[in-house]
Amino acid sequence: MRGTIVKGSLLFVTIVLLLSMTGIPAFAAEVTKFGELSSDEFTDADRCGQCHAIIYADWEGTMHFNAYLDPFYLEEVKVASEDTDGLVDEFCSRCHTPIGVTSGEIPPIDGSQMSEIAKHGVQCDFCHVVSGSNGTGNAPFIVTPGDTKWGPFDDSRSAFHGSEYLELYTRSEYCGMCHQVIHPVNGLVIDDTYSTWKESQYGDDNVACQDCHMTEGITEFEANPGRAGSGAPKRDHISSHDIVGGNAFIPPMFGADNVAEMAVERLQRAATVEVKTPEMAASGEEVIIEASITNSGAGHSIPTGVSEIRQIWVEMIVTDSEGNEIYTAGTLDEDGTIEGEKLIYNNVLGNSEGNATESFWLADRVLEDNRIGPKETVTEEHNFTVPDDVAYPLTVKATLNYRSAPQELIDKLMGEDTEVPVIAMNEISATIYDPATPPEERTTESTPGFGILATSMALVIMMYLFRR
Numbered sequence: 001m002r003g004t005i006v007k008g009s010l011l012f013v014t015i016v017l018l019l020s021m022t023g024i025p026a027f028a029a030e031v032t033k034f035g036e037l038s039s040d041e042f043t044d045a046d047r048c049g050q051c052h053a054i055i056y057a058d059w060e061g062t063m064h065f066n067a068y069l070d071p072f073y074l075e076e077v078k079v080a081s082e083d084t085d086g087l088v089d090e091f092c093s094r095c096h097t098p099i100g101v102t103s104g105e106i107p108p109i110d111g112s113q114m115s116e117i118a119k120h121g122v123q124c125d126f127c128h129v130v131s132g133s134n135g136t137g138n139a140p141f142i143v144t145p146g147d148t149k150w151g152p153f154d155d156s157r158s159a160f161h162g163s164e165y166l167e168l169y170t171r172s173e174y175c176g177m178c179h180q181v182i183h184p185v186n187g188l189v190i191d192d193t194y195s196t197w198k199e200s201q202y203g204d205d206n207v208a209c210q211d212c213h214m215t216e217g218i219t220e221f222e223a224n225p226g227r228a229g230s231g232a233p234k235r236d237h238i239s240s241h242d243i244v245g246g247n248a249f250i251p252p253m254f255g256a257d258n259v260a261e262m263a264v265e266r267l268q269r270a271a272t273v274e275v276k277t278p279e280m281a282a283s284g285e286e287v288i289i290e291a292s293i294t295n296s297g298a299g300h301s302i303p304t305g306v307s308e309i310r311q312i313w314v315e316m317i318v319t320d321s322e323g324n325e326i327y328t329a330g331t332l333d334e335d336g337t338i339e340g341e342k343l344i345y346n347n348v349l350g351n352s353e354g355n356a357t358e359s360f361w362l363a364d365r366v367l368e369d370n371r372i373g374p375k376e377t378v379t380e381e382h383n384f385t386v387p388d389d390v391a392y393p394l395t396v397k398a399t400l401n402y403r404s405a406p407q408e409l410i411d412k413l414m415g416e417d418t419e420v421p422v423i424a425m426n427e428i429s430a431t432i433y434d435p436a437t438p439p440e441e442r443t444t445e446s447t448p449g450f451g452i453l454a455t456s457m458a459l460v461i462m463m464y465l466f467r468r
């Protein structure tokens, strides 16, 4: 008997070793399924906040905090559920209310069976009881609620809970569980934030999501020394939990204007714009303006996430010296529709009839991918003819704009009183002169955008302080 057991285990060990050499996981870990847990096994974030006050304040009002109560999400999931006869109910809820799904409280999609704690979205005692995962995409998390909290420290001690180190927390694969969405029926990749990151230079250099989204660095890691909780030791780096993206639309509805401000700041660090114009142009002449946009700061495409809904575009306005508009593109009409549809940088998904749809649950193909990849530069062209009797010089102003969703979609879902904010990510202007202007009266340099302005302002302040 003993011999058989030993031989059996030897064979087993050999198989596991062989499998691990081929890279095939020996144990495809079982992800936590619908209804496997109960919501009373989770602890409310308020309790965690008693000792982790700064972390709690960071998280409060962010899109993780709002992931379920977000009214835009709630309206969309209602439509998705109706469109698919409830087929997507569990799928959508798994990322937006992971406690709701693992404790079997949702579906029903109307939320009628949900506990209070499940409504608090992606929260402390969900994220820190992730004890493993089965890869990335469609939320393959393994959660073990209870005394142990998993995290990035291997020497952490708390009077309230056990602590366990798990490397996953410091890696993009942690975020990639949810920030990679694949259509459950036809396999279409709907959100490719993780895979785009992985294939980029950032993935090669291992600049993780956490480096940009959980430090003040925004576009790179920046250490933030401090204490992770009351009575905790001082450490070289504590991660901030104000994990923001570009969403300045929803947080103010929860009173979190500070989160919206951080989102604006982040958007303004994501990209740069440049314009190339002729230095002078005579009446009747055709002018070509080239606007180039570079995704200089994001570790994934801009936009990313629900990029079939997000909109990035250039608003181009050329005026003469009396303020008359000579050329415009990408301006909003009174209904909030962007003029010149072709200039929108986002992802256009199509349904089985080949028609464009923002309802990604109905999509089975990509019709057009106009997003700007990490470190990529795209160039668009604008042209117009200089009118007669124009008052020189002409001012060219290009603004790179971001909007969380088309106004038409929000009007339909949330009523016409809800305005989606348009955020200027960057702007630049240039001047076009009358060919008759003598060269010494022309300033050819274009005005830099926010990023460069901030740097030059910092220099001016530093010079001022230095001279004092």
Ligand code: HEC
Pocket: 045, 048, 049, 052, 055, 056, 057, 059, 064, 122, 123, 124, 125, 127, 128, 151, 152, 153, 169, 170, 171, 174, 210, 211, 214, 228, 229, 237, 238, 239, 240, 241
């Ligand atoms: C979206 C998931 C997520 C949520 C929500 C979240 N955390 Fe974290 N937390 C992380 C990750 C990931 C790290 C490690 C980041 C790193 O080291 O790169 C972390 C780190 C920590 C740490 C270690 C100290 C530090 O800041 O580095 C503590 C303590 C902590 N979190 C507590 C909390 C508390 C309390 C809440 C709720 C107020 C919370 N977390 C919400 C994912 C999350």
Ligand code: HEC
Pocket: 043, 044, 045, 047, 048, 049, 050, 051, 052, 124, 125, 128, 149, 150, 151, 152, 153, 154, 155, 156, 157, 158, 159, 160, 161, 163, 164, 165, 227, 228, 229, 230, 231, 232, 233, 235
């Ligand atoms: C009684 C105070 C207290 C409460 C309540 C508390 N913690 Fe902690 N926690 C601490 C202290 C102290 C540390 C040690 C921090 C360090 O090592 O720097 C810590 C560490 C952590 C860590 C880091 C673990 C690691 O190994 O990286 C995480 C994650 C964490 N807490 C999450 C939570 C969550 C989630 C809750 C709510 C369910 C919570 N804490 C409630 C005091 C508390």
Ligand code: HEC
Pocket: 063, 064, 066, 067, 068, 070, 073, 094, 095, 096, 098, 122, 139, 174, 175, 176, 177, 178, 179, 209, 210, 213, 243, 244, 245, 246, 247, 248, 263, 305
């Ligand atoms: C359990 C799933 C889950 C995990 C794990 C997770 N997220 Fe999220 N995250 C979400 C959901 C859901 C939303 C969006 C909620 C909404 O918009 O209604 C979100 C929102 C965000 C946003 C805000 C996006 C915006 O438009 O402003 C950022 C940034 C973000 N997550 C980054 C991260 C990072 C970085 C990590 C890893 C440390 C991470 N997330 C881990 C589910 C998750």
Ligand code: HEC
Pocket: 172, 175, 176, 179, 193, 194, 197, 202, 207, 208, 209, 210, 211, 212, 213, 218, 219, 220, 244, 245, 246, 247, 266, 267, 269, 270, 297, 298, 299, 300, 301, 302, 303, 304, 305, 310
């Ligand atoms: C090099 C820094 C950097 C890295 C690495 C990075 N991000 Fe971002 N992220 C940004 C910036 C800057 C923005 C703002 C631009 C935007 O919203 O598109 C952003 C925006 C976002 C948004 C909002 C997207 C939108 O367009 O509405 C999400 C979600 C997000 N990041 C998640 C992630 C996840 C998940 C990872 C890791 C797989 C990651 N980020 C890695 C810098 C970074």
Ligand code: HEC
Pocket: 070, 072, 073, 076, 077, 080, 088, 091, 092, 093, 094, 095, 096, 137, 138, 139, 177, 178, 179, 180, 181, 182, 245, 247, 250, 304, 305, 306, 307, 361, 404
């Ligand atoms: C694998 C995880 C996952 C699944 C499944 C998922 N989502 Fe999301 N959802 C996210 C993340 C992450 C974001 C944030 C991305 C960003 O900010 O661009 C998000 C954002 C959204 C937003 C934008 C909210 C806002 O305020 O801008 C809507 C709407 C949404 N999801 C609806 C749905 C619906 C409907 C389904 C089911 C058909 C679904 N989601 C399934 C992870 C998921």
